[in-house]
Amino acid sequence: MLTPVQIRAITLDLDDTLWPIAPxxxxxxxxxxxxxxxxxxxxxxxWRDAEYRRAxxxxxxxxxxxxxxxxxxLRREMIALALRRAGDDPLLAExxxxxxxxxxxxxxxxxxxxxxxERLAAxxxxxxxxxxxxxxxxxxxxxxxxxxxxxxxxxxxxxDPRIFRLAAETAGVAQHEVLHIGDDALxxxxxxxxxxxxxxxxxxxxxDWVHEPQRPHLDVADLHAVCAVLxxxx
Numbered sequence: 001m002l003t004p005v006q007i008r009a010i011t012l013d014l015d016d017t018l019w020p021i022a023p024x025x026x027x028x029x030x031x032x033x034x035x036x037x038x039x040x041x042x043x044x045x046x047w048r049d050a051e052y053r054r055a056x057x058x059x060x061x062x063x064x065x066x067x068x069x070x071x072x073x074l075r076r077e078m079i080a081l082a083l084r085r086a087g088d089d090p091l092l093a094e095x096x097x098x099x100x101x102x103x104x105x106x107x108x109x110x111x112x113x114x115x116x117x118e119r120l121a122a123x124x125x126x127x128x129x130x131x132x133x134x135x136x137x138x139x140x141x142x143x144x145x146x147x148x149x150x151x152x153x154x155x156x157x158x159x160d161p162r163i164f165r166l167a168a169e170t171a172g173v174a175q176h177e178v179l180h181i182g183d184d185a186l187x188x189x190x191x192x193x194x195x196x197x198x199x200x201x202x203x204x205x206x207x208d209w210v211h212e213p214q215r216p217h218l219d220v221a222d223l224h225a226v227c228a229v230l231x232x233x234x
Contacts, residue, residue, distance in 0.1 A: 002179070002198055002217045004230050009171035010120055011129040011149075011164070011192075013182030017202050018117075018141075019107040021132070028103040032079075035099050042086040056081055069151040072133045075100065105138035110204075116223035117144045119232040129167045129180065131157045131187065146171065158184075159191025168197070179217075181226060185209070189216045200226055 015021035036044035046052050060078045067073050079100075080093035120126060121144040128136055128148040136148045149167045151157035158164070168175040181200040182188025185207075192199035193214050201209070201216035202223065209215060220226055227233050 002229055007179045008173045008177040010124045011127045011167045011178055011180045013188050014128055014130040014134050015132045016183040018113040019109050024107050028100050031103040032100045040088040043083050043088045046086055047082055069157040105135060107139050112222040112224045116227050119227045125171050127167050127171045158187040161195040164192060164195035185211060
């Protein structure tokens with residue numbers, strides 16, 4: 001059970017907590033493919049093959065393992081490698097990546113996300129805590145958050161306790177005074193618990209919890225339920 005009186009700040013995951021990530025990435029991938037088709041047909045022909053892309057990704061992940069927390073770097077390197085392999089200019093990786101990233105910021109929020117954020121932000125400082133490369137201001141949420149912490153800037157990714165520690169420091173509170181809200185049982189819930197925070201599992205698909213003996217302080221279907229427990233409901 002949550003201990004609301006102890007909470008002085010809230011950290012929130014972004015992808016699949018505030019919006020579904022799969023359709024967002026599908027649109028970004030389609031936009032990138034269209035750009036390849038128009039600008040670098042040789043790269044486009046190879047990139048269209050899903051197996052080829054998986055092999056490129058695996059190769060880049062191996063060669064850049066020290067930067068596994070930096071998804072933007074990995075994506076940019078993957079595009080550059082594809083361009084080189086097809087005989088195209090690898091310097092085109094930068095504009096191609098920026099096009100992909102811009103489309104990646106076009107998200108469609110879950111129905112509960114914006115109303116809940118308004119209520120949460122009215123009482124608590126909010127800090128986003130994400131392994132991804134969404135930008136709060138570009139997706140339109142900058143006004144609700146005090147700050148954002150990403151794996152790229154932290155140098156480590158969830159569930160590493162150091163990124164949770166950085167988020168607490170950014171919020172200006174102790175770790176035990178933070179409530180972390182996220183959808184991933186391992187990265188968000190267990191990561192937050194191991195960092196000494198309270199944790200909410202946003203379990204939209206109503207999956208079973210399989211990580212006993214640890215458990216989230218709250219298991220909810222949406223963010224409205226979090227607001228209700230914190231006394232922030234309509």
